[in-house]
Amino acid sequence: MTESETAAESKVESRAPEVKGEHAAETKKLTNKELKELKKKEKAAKRSAKKQENGVTVEEQQKLAQAKREKKRQQREHQQQQQRERELKNEAKQQKKRHIKKSTLFGHLETTEERRGTILALMSAITASQVSRITAAGLMVPTITSGSMVAKTPASSAGSSSDEVTSTAELAKSLATMNLESEEFSVVPGMSSIIPRATEQLFSPPQAVTSFKELLINKSLVHPAITLLTFQLANYKIVGSIPRCIAMLEAFQQVVKDYQTPHGTTLSRNLTSYLSHQIDILKKARPLSVTMGNAIRWLKQEISVIDPSTPDKEAKRILCEKIAQFAREKIELADQLIIDAGSQHVENGSTIVTYGSSKVVTDLLIYNAVELKKDFEVIVVDSRPLFEGRKMADRLRSRGVNVVYALITSLDSIFNMDVDYVFLGAHSILSNGFLYSRVGTAMLAMCAKRRNIPVLVCCESLKFSQRVQLDSVTLNELADPNDLVTIRPDNSSVDHSHDDLLSQFIKEREEQKKNSSQENKPNGKSSSPITVPPADDSKRNILDGWQNIHSLNIVNILYDLTPPEYIKKIITEFGSLPPSSVPVILREYKSLA
Structure with missing residues (x-):
């Protein structure tokens, strides 16, 4: 090697640190984002070079990258579709919940609409000719099959016109022709029922479903006198703490008289359980008053002290006499003493x-x-x-x-x-x-x-x-908030003969039939639109349709x-x-x- 070549190499070596320093200075001038992009390109170039060494061409690499991007796009669209479906379901649930409102202050209390929803489903099962059964899908509840159930209710028999009773009976008969397996029915989770859509959420809590199933399982134990009293209490035909207690004691007397002790047990052990089923039904009409609760505790205590060796006929006679004595001492004689003391004032x-x-x-x-x-x-x-x-x-x-x-x-x-x-x-x-x-x-x-x-x-x-x-x-x-909404021109007291839940169900059924008839028209031609006459504002109540007003709650305590x-x-x-x-x-x- 000549001296000139050696000098040139030494110059290049001395120049190399200067070049590296200039390159570092240039990279320092780049932003963090640009540095990340530069590193990505370098890694991509290395991967591409490695794939080319393995025999994968550049065109094949581009096709694989395009397929990967397409797969990610499809995944995103699928996730967005699922999100839209969840939003639609939540919106549908919110629409359902608007039918039954609870105020913030009294939201923990059971509403009259909830109680009547349970009674409607329960009494339809009690009076049905079919038998409710438990399947793998849940509890199957039969439909309303008896026209006499509605026609014989105290609400319709007390002061209603004959036309109203006839139309109500015809309505019940039309309900009886419905088929449970029809897709037109709304289905409560775990139960197949004719309960209106407006009341489906009443059975959404697990404890409500459990309680309702237990009532239906034991529906055969419900005495007819208790069923009649439940309707009377729910329709406010019997009002007042003492009258409700007297009516309950009279119904219990009839229950005790008709009671038959099952084989293998005794009256003192089984009658208390049998009465508990009757009490559960009464609670669905209205919450028990204090007098009713005290009377029930007294009666259960009297049943528990009956000697098991006492014959059933004698035990039932003793119980009926004690019930009559209880009403006479605690109500009639007590009232006489109160009257004597109050007369001084x-x-x-x-x-x-x-x-x-x-x-x-x-x-x-x-x-x-x-x-x-x-x-x-x-x-x-x-x-x-x-x-x-x-x-x-x-x-x-x-x-x-x-x-x-x-x-x-x-x-x-x-x-x-x-x-x-x-x-x-x-x-x-x-x-x-x-x-x-x-x-x-x-x-x-x-x-x-x-x-x-x-x-x-x-x-x-x-x-x-x-x-x-x-x-x-x-x-x-x-109580029912609609009692505060409706103002009758004759200033009559509250009339509970028309069940709002049943009316809601009929309205829903009519809408479903109308929609299905329009969809089944040939060539998709729907019938001519129905003209509805304009409502008379002078006769319209200002609170009509309050259930659809989100910011309005009516509380009737x-x-x-x-x-x-x-x-x-x-x-x-x-x-x-x-x-x-x-x-x-x-x-x-x-x-x-």
Whole structure:
């Protein structure tokens, strides 16, 4: 090697670090994104070179890359399609839930619509000629097959016209011709039923499905007297704590008389379980009152102490006599003692205010007017939607009592009429002294307290409860919100003869038939559109269609709580006592009260 070549090589070697430094300087000027792209290209070039060495041409590599991109695109489209389907399902569920609303405050309480939905499905299964059966798909519920079921309900038999009964019976017969396997039916998960779509979500919670299945499995154990009483309670044909308890005891007497002890067991062991099935049905009509709960506990205690060696006929006779004695002592004799004690506060020329309708208060006023010949005036305060005070006012007027009827909206004017006493009935007296009674009682008691008017509560000890409650939200009963919507021109009381759920079902069936007939037209030609006459706005209720208004909820609560400081005394069969003495009665007379 010559000296010139050696010098050239040394120059190149000395120049190499300078070139590397310039290349590093250039890469430093690139952004992070550009650097990532550069590295991707370098890796792609290496992979391509490696594939070419393995015999894969550039065209084949491009085809493989295109197939991979197409596969990813199809996967994305499939995921988007699934997402759209889920959104449509959620929207359909939301549309269903709009039919049954619950307010935020009382959303934990069972609504009347939910109870009637269960009764509609349950009673259709009880009166069906088919038999409900359990299959692998769930519980199969037969359809309504008896036209007499609807025609014989208390709601339709009490005051309904013959045309309405006939149309209702024809409607039930048309329902009987439907086939369960038809695809037109809406199917409750785990159950095949004719329940309307509007009530499917009632059985969506697992505990509701379990409870409903248990009721249907034991439907053969339900006594006809209990079925009749359930309809009467659900339609508010029997209202009031004491009348409901008396009706229940009478039904239980009939149940005990017709009871037959199964082979291999005894009456004292099996009758309690048999009554539990009857009670479960009654709970679906309305929540049990405190008097009903106390009477049920007493009856189960009496059944448990029956000697197993006692013949069934003798045991049933003893139980029926005890039930009659219980009603006589705890209700009739107790009311007589309350009337005697309360009569001391009714004087000639006095003015008495009462609210709603209470059996013992009504008997007290009639006793003083008819038996004791006292001259006094009674102001009956009433409220929507049940208008119970009308019955009380009519009964008092028929017995010669001077009656003034007024609504609760005029309380200020009422208490400007020199009122002497306020007599109130009670649904229950809680152990902390609170009065649990018809909604509006607390407002009336508060107005009386502000004017120093004594508030007297007439209450049997059977209505005393061990429960402690500080508000009327935690435990209460929700009535039908449509009772507050409908205002009838004849000012009649609430009529529950028309079941909203059944009407909803008929509406859905008509829509399905109309849609199916249009789809089955030849050549896709639909029938001429039906012209609907314009609605008369003068006859339209402003709250019609409130279920479709998302921001509107109508709450019809039945009871409220009156604090003990508004109550002067409670008149019971044990005497007159302040609200603070209620726990003493519960403790000392626990076995009796």
